[in-house]
Amino acid sequence: MGIFNDIKERFSGNSKVLHTPYGDFNLAKKSDIRRLKKQVIELQRTTDALTRKDIRNWRNAWQLAINVDSPNRQSLYDIYRDVDIDLHLTGCIGQRKGFVMARSFKLVDEKGEENEEALHYFDQTWFKLLVSHILDSRYWGHSLIELGDVTTDGDGCVCYDGVKLIPRKHVIPEYNRVICNLGEDWHSGYDYHKPPFCDWVIEAGQPEDLGLFLKAATQTIPKKNALAFWDTFAEIFGMPMRIAKTTLRDDKELKKMEEMMANMGTEFWGLFQEGTEIEVVESTKGDAFNVYDKRVDRANSELSKLIIGQTMTIEDGSSLSQSETHLEVFENLVDTDRDMLRDIINNQLLPRMVKHGFPLQGLRFDWDESVDYTPEQQRQYEELVLNNYEVDPSYFEEKYGMPVGERRNMTPALVPGGSPSGKEEDATVPDASASGKKKQQSNAHPFFD
Numbered sequence: 509m510g511i512f513n514d515i516k517e518r519f520s521g522n523s524k525v526l527h528t529p530y531g532d533f534n535l536a537k538k539s540d541i542r543r544l545k546k547q548v549i550e551l552q553r554t555t556d557a558l559t560r561k562d563i564r565n566w567r568n569a570w571q572l573a574i575n576v577d578s579p580n581r582q583s584l585y586d587i588y589r590d591v592d593i594d595l596h597l598t599g600c601i602g603q604r605k606g607f608v609m610a611r612s613f614k615l616v617d618e619k620g621e622e623n624e625e626a627l628h629y630f631d632q633t634w635f636k637l638l639v640s641h642i643l644d645s646r647y648w649g650h651s652l653i654e655l656g657d658v659t660t661d662g663d664g665c666v667c668y669d670g671v672k673l674i675p676r677k678h679v680i681p682e683y684n685r686v687i688c689n690l691g692e693d694w695h696s697g698y699d700y701h702k703p704p705f706c707d708w709v710i711e712a713g714q715p716e717d718l719g720l721f722l723k724a725a726t727q728t729i730p731k732k733n734a735l736a737f738w739d740t741f742a743e744i745f746g747m748p749m750r751i752a753k754t755t756l757r758d759d760k761e762l763k764k765m766e767e768m769m770a771n772m773g774t775e776f777w778g779l780f781q782e783g784t785e786i787e788v789v790e791s792t793k794g795d796a797f798n799v800y801d802k803r804v805d806r807a808n809s810e811l812s813k814l815i816i817g818q819t820m821t822i823e824d825g826s827s828l829s830q831s832e833t834h835l836e837v838f839e840n841l842v843d844t845d846r847d848m849l850r851d852i853i854n855n856q857l858l859p860r861m862v863k864h865g866f867p868l869q870g871l872r873f874d875w876d877e878s879v880d881y882t883p884e885q886q887r888q889y890e891e892l893v894l895n896n897y898e899v900d901p902s903y904f905e906e907k908y909g910m911p912v913g914e915r916r917n918m919t920p921a922l923v924p925g926g927s928p929s930g931k932e933e934d935a936t937v938p939d940a941s942a943s944g945k946k947k948q949q950s951n952a953h954p955f956f957d
Contacts, residue, residue, distance in 0.1 A: 596808045600815035612876035645712035649719030650681040653710040681715035731807035738800035
């Protein structure tokens, strides 16, 4: 039970000293807060039981998880751990998370202007791990993530020394509690919504959220059973049966024959007494593919629809137009993950970072929606701009790393009434939108020629 039996009685009078069996903690001191935070997070972790699960176990675990008086997700998380190792499901989740984490982001001020220097505070290992844990909450359900101690990186920039996922079995999100030992009532836990704990944890997902793995289990459990049954089928009917017939009655000779039959393996030869017959019986069972493989395919397609909303971006597709439509559906799901991630960073992470001394006051996290061009598209885009506007040479120096001098003289274009003298005023055409007094310069040769 320890120091968390009754969090409401942790203070004595108006003092900020927390009396515990582990010593007194002065909550006015940052050093004591960090020491207390480390103390309460040292939970008594236990080894998960890797036992075979079926639909009955899944339903019973679901019932325990939604119990109003005493919710318990421990059995459900044991099933989730089994669900998480499914190979097809892992590929779907990796594709969805990869699309989100590959997007560029920026930090903007109140005027919407980007602050490039602030990006260094997020270009860290701890932030990438935090994003991964937040995205995992889509599948595991509510997740509680602890921020590490504040330190500095190799450049002297302030950062966290890491993040850690608080073991889900110890979290009772319906009542905002963390228990130290499995099996304890949620009343004995501590409230992570109250200081000083609330300043060091990030919540992802709603308290009642059980995650997409709850639905995925209805397909991964039968799929694993089908694969196990298929292996049994292959063991029984995959190899032809060998039958030895003999008239011998000597137990020693029969024992030798038995051992020889058992040890033949793929060699398929042996020395037998005269009068022994060896018969090979081929199996006539040929519908294993339709029975088992089709069930596995159906489970995979159902998992694809659950996680990425369609099947063609991860499975074979025969139509380009259909694949593009399916890709749009998938991108809509990616956008929902991006929105969730942006809200958590802006509403939870940034306020905590500012409180911990990060110079990020007044900044907000947002996704960079600028279009990424292919090299050919970029060339066409720059040619279009060069042919209509004067471009500062420093743009090409910074982008391509090549020295750029003054703009070269262009060969004048012949126009009606013009003069091929080479002067700038001769290489002009009338502006149709003006009265004829204004003139516009035309480039006879593009920049890339």
